[in-house]
Amino acid sequence: MKxxxxxxxxxxxxxxxxxxxxxxLLQVKEIAKHESIPVKYLEQIIRPLKKAGMLKVVRGAKGxxxxxxxxxxxSVKEVFDVLENNSSLLDCLQNKNTCExxxxxxxxxxxxxxxxxxxxxxxxxxxxxxVKMQREKCQKLMFYI
Amino acid sequence: MKxxxxxxxxxxxxxxxxxxxxxxLLQVKEIAKHESIPVKYLEQIIRPLKKAGMLKVVRGAKGxxxxxxxxxxxSVKEVFDVLENNSSLLDCLQNKNTCExxxxxxxxxxxxxxxxxxxxxxxxxxxxxxVKMQREKCQKLMFYI
DNA sequence: AATATTTCATACTAAAAAAATATGAATTAG
DNA sequence: CTAATTCATATTTTTTTAGTATGAAATATT
Numbered sequence: 001m002k003x004x005x006x007x008x009x010x011x012x013x014x015x016x017x018x019x020x021x022x023x024x025l026l027q028v029k030e031i032a033k034h035e036s037i038p039v040k041y042l043e044q045i046i047r048p049l050k051k052a053g054m055l056k057v058v059r060g061a062k063g064x065x066x067x068x069x070x071x072x073x074x075s076v077k078e079v080f081d082v083l084e085n086n087s088s089l090l091d092c093l094q095n096k097n098t099c100e101x102x103x104x105x106x107x108x109x110x111x112x113x114x115x116x117x118x119x120x121x122x123x124x125x126x127x128x129x130x131v132k133m134q135r136e137k138c139q140k141l142m143f144y145i
Numbered sequence: 146m147k148x149x150x151x152x153x154x155x156x157x158x159x160x161x162x163x164x165x166x167x168x169x170l171l172q173v174k175e176i177a178k179h180e181s182i183p184v185k186y187l188e189q190i191i192r193p194l195k196k197a198g199m200l201k202v203v204r205g206a207k208g209x210x211x212x213x214x215x216x217x218x219x220s221v222k223e224v225f226d227v228l229e230n231n232s233s234l235l236d237c238l239q240n241k242n243t244c245e246x247x248x249x250x251x252x253x254x255x256x257x258x259x260x261x262x263x264x265x266x267x268x269x270x271x272x273x274x275x276v277k278m279q280r281e282k283c284q285k286l287m288f289y290i
Numbered sequence: 291a292a293t294a295t296t297t298c299a300t301a302c303t304a305a306a307a308a309a310a311t312a313t314g315a316a317t318t319a320g
Numbered sequence: 321c322t323a324a325t326t327c328a329t330a331t332t333t334t335t336t337t338a339g340t341a342t343g344a345a346a347t348a349t350t
Contacts, residue, residue: 001148001225002307003234005338008252015251027296036246041339047298060347061295076255080146085336089148101181106160106279107153110221110270117266125255134251147336150309172325186310192327205318206324230307 007083009037010045014079015134017055018071018127025064048082071128080122089115152228154182155190159224160279162200163216163272170209193227216273225267234260 012035017026028046032039046065049055056068081087090111092099102108157180162171173191177184191210194200201213226232235256237244247253 001146001152001229001234002231003146003256004336007146008235008256011252011255012250019251029296038339040341043297043299044339057297058347059297059345061293061297062348063296063346065297084146086147089146090153105157106164107156107275109278109282110156110275111148111153114266114270118263121259121262125259130252130255133254137254149307174325183310185312188326188328189310202326203318204316204326206322206326207319208317208325210326 001089004084006045006085007080009035009042010049010083011076011079011130012037013042013045014049014054014067014071014074014127015130017065017067018074019131019134020066022066025058025062025066027064031065045083049079052078052082054078054082067127071131072126074127075123076125076127076130077119077122079127089118146234149229151190151230152225154180154187155194155228156221156224156275157182158187158190159194159199159212159216159219159272160275162210162212163219164276164279165211167211170203170207170211172209176210190228194224197223197227199223199227212272216276217271219272220268221270221272221275222264222267224272234263 013031016031016035020026028039028042031037032042035042046055050057050065050068053068054074055065057063057065088094092102092105092108093112093115099105158176161176161180165171173184173188176182177187180187191200195202195210195213198213199219200210202208202210233239237247237250237253238257238260244250
């Protein structure tokens, strides 16, 4: 049970965009450098997030990206759904590849409950929350200097 | 973020053992059949669980396994720790391979909180709880027949 | 209009991890 | 002594993840 690099990068990307003024365009190259992410890999991560409206684009020279919605309205759950290849903790929880043991499985209900608990947690954390956490931490550090 | 087959199998194994009388020995072959798990794969899963005292063994002919502790005292968290190859959701949370961005990472605190929440959940579910859930479900089904 | 810069789209490769299999040693009941 | 069973390790196969490569499409600037 590991968080993929894809999701980790994607979250950092969104937090970065959300922390900047939405009228300032940020380019892949710049973001990649800032966040230590391979440029081409980042491009691939951006696409589905854009599709989901989490970020917006200006194409062509001097183009770039900006946050697509108010950060309060982007939950981490949504980021998971888009980037984590299979957002569900177990295949049997989402009817695809339905396991034929499903009905007799001694652990199905437990996994289901666990999955729900995790999802609920992720639904209740927004990108804005993370930006806020980060800022508070930064201020605390400044205080001691 | 997927639960590994290893952990899923291991949990089923423990729930099965916990549901039987501890003085009844169950053999790998039988468990594997009952739970639709490849025999040799199951053997590999048993070993670390045994090491952790979650199940106990009688070797040789007519040997087999039985639950190693009261099921109330085996948390799912413990099963994860033993079977999930890297129990932590992110490497940076456990000081090994320490990411050099750790201190400046915009998302570190979030991941840390999330990890703690997940662990807390798993610590508070025991094998006994799962056995109970399963039994109640079974009874409910019986009622309608 | 030409050029440089930037995003878009897809295909491919490499590395790592997970799942499963294979082989044979050690132990013990009968 | 033999058969049944667990123990231990090595190997193979499959799947997933991470990253790279190539080039098209769009647009600002000159």
